[in-house]
Amino acid sequence: MAIEISKIASGVQPSATLAMSAKAKELKAQGETVYNLSVGEPDFDTPSHICDAAAKAMREGKTRYTVASGLPELKEAICEYHNTRFGVDYKPSQCVVSNGAKHALHNAFFATLNPGDEAILPAPYWVSYAELIKLSGAVPVVVQTTEQDGFKLTPEAFEAAITPKTRMLLLCNPSNPTGSCYTRDELVALAKIAVAHNLFVVADEIYERLIYDGAKFASFPTVLDGLQDRTIVINGVSKTYAMTGWRIGWLLAPENVAKKVSSLQSQETSNPCSISQYAAIAALKGDQGCVDQMRAEFEKRRDYVMSRIAAIPGMSAPKTGGAFYVFFNIQKFLGQERGGVKIETDSDWCLQLLQQKKVATVMGSAFGAPGYVRASFAASMETLKTAFDRIAEFLG
Numbered sequence: 001m002a003i004e005i006s007k008i009a010s011g012v013q014p015s016a017t018l019a020m021s022a023k024a025k026e027l028k029a030q031g032e033t034v035y036n037l038s039v040g041e042p043d044f045d046t047p048s049h050i051c052d053a054a055a056k057a058m059r060e061g062k063t064r065y066t067v068a069s070g071l072p073e074l075k076e077a078i079c080e081y082h083n084t085r086f087g088v089d090y091k092p093s094q095c096v097v098s099n100g101a102k103h104a105l106h107n108a109f110f111a112t113l114n115p116g117d118e119a120i121l122p123a124p125y126w127v128s129y130a131e132l133i134k135l136s137g138a139v140p141v142v143v144q145t146t147e148q149d150g151f152k153l154t155p156e157a158f159e160a161a162i163t164p165k166t167r168m169l170l171l172c173n174p175s176n177p178t179g180s181c182y183t184r185d186e187l188v189a190l191a192k193i194a195v196a197h198n199l200f201v202v203a204d205e206i207y208e209r210l211i212y213d214g215a216k217f218a219s220f221p222t223v224l225d226g227l228q229d230r231t232i233v234i235n236g237v238s239k240t241y242a243m244t245g246w247r248i249g250w251l252l253a254p255e256n257v258a259k260k261v262s263s264l265q266s267q268e269t270s271n272p273c274s275i276s277q278y279a280a281i282a283a284l285k286g287d288q289g290c291v292d293q294m295r296a297e298f299e300k301r302r303d304y305v306m307s308r309i310a311a312i313p314g315m316s317a318p319k320t321g322g323a324f325y326v327f328f329n330i331q332k333f334l335g336q337e338r339g340g341v342k343i344e345t346d347s348d349w350c351l352q353l354l355q356q357k358k359v360a361t362v363m364g365s366a367f368g369a370p371g372y373v374r375a376s377f378a379a380s381m382e383t384l385k386t387a388f389d390r391i392a393e394f395l396g
């Protein structure tokens with residue numbers, strides 16, 4: 001007897017970024033040198049003072065269950081971090097620590113969305129949002145943004161997508177996959193619409209420390225009075241402190257939401273790894289010089305990658321303002337042949353680039369934006385140089 005898959009699970013697609021990364025690893029295992037620009041994780045090691053804190057926690061026997069929603073001292077550290085950086089006013093009772101920001105997003109959607117509710121999702125969007133919204137039974141309503149608008153949701157497009165079923169807006173700032181950053185004024189315009197239509201906002205701010213050109217990051221709940229009551233902020237240590245494998249993320253939400261998420265998590269997963277939680281305390285409370293160094297290195301790479309893209313005739317991309325991705329337009333190359341193979345779609349483009357030149361990227365269609373490609377510059381300068389030499393070669 002074949003066990004039948006549930007209707008909800010059947011509707012969920014695997015992560016395209018992880019699939020591309022797996023393909024690159026497969027080639028590597030066959031002995032090929034692969035230039036991997038498909039992954040969304042810092043290539044730096046976790047700073048040593050954070051690792052030391054984890055080792056100390058292990059040695060001190062801090063290896064047991066913690067409070068399911070996270071250690072009280074970590075919640076204190078998270079609130080202090082947000083309150084001092086952004087001038088918000090969060091209490092530990094509004095914070096839930098989860099197994100990475102992805103889990104925090106899942107918890108947020110599951111605790112607040114009902115089957116049939118509509119959630120507005122600006123495209124290009126990070127691959128997991130649509131699938132996680134669907135898992136909660138709600139409907140992702142994709143709103144296209146344009147390269148001309150820097151891939152940012154305009155107030156007009158936002159308002160036009162609202163129906164009586166709309167309950168939520170998902171805002172990723174800075175954006176994965178486009179690297180776009182909203183200004184405070186742009187956020188205010190969107191916030192006013194959310195308030196006027198009584199919507200809540202899930203603000204994924206996991207890349208808030210990785211912004212460039214001296215820009216000042218505006219955290220969504222701070223841009224208008226009263227927004228904290230209708231916002232769920234998502235953040236974590238993965239990107240800021242090069243801690244993707246440690247699996248610590250969190251949400252900050254109105255107390256009733258945080259309380260329900262705590263109950264859900266206590267039944268589903270219990271606490272995130274105790275040792276990782278102690279490491280996260282060290283990350284948030286320790287010297288922030290490591291973050292500044294990594295950010296500065298990413299900015300150098302961003303400049304390099306933008307200059308390489310500008311030098312390829314027919315290719316274009318808005319300037320990346322944050323995160324570590326560039327999202328470039330390859331429409332001019334579609335319909336052409338490369339190495340005897342006709343390239344019809346962005347998926348063909350990425351696949352042939354990987355097969356012919358051993359450079360891994362991710363097709364824009366995985367992010368709801370066909371005709372584009374995402375490349376991560378969380379890779380060494382040498383890797384980026386060779387990868388872009390090969391992309392230039394590939395394009396003739």
Ligand SMILES: Cc1ncc(COP(=O)(O)O)c(C=O)c1O
Pocket residue numbers: 040099100101102103126172175176204206236237238244247248249
């Ligand atoms: C926009 C965005 N949100 C959330 C996450 C998930 O982060 P974590 O590794 O903490 O689960 C990612 C990871 O790629 C991301 O790009």
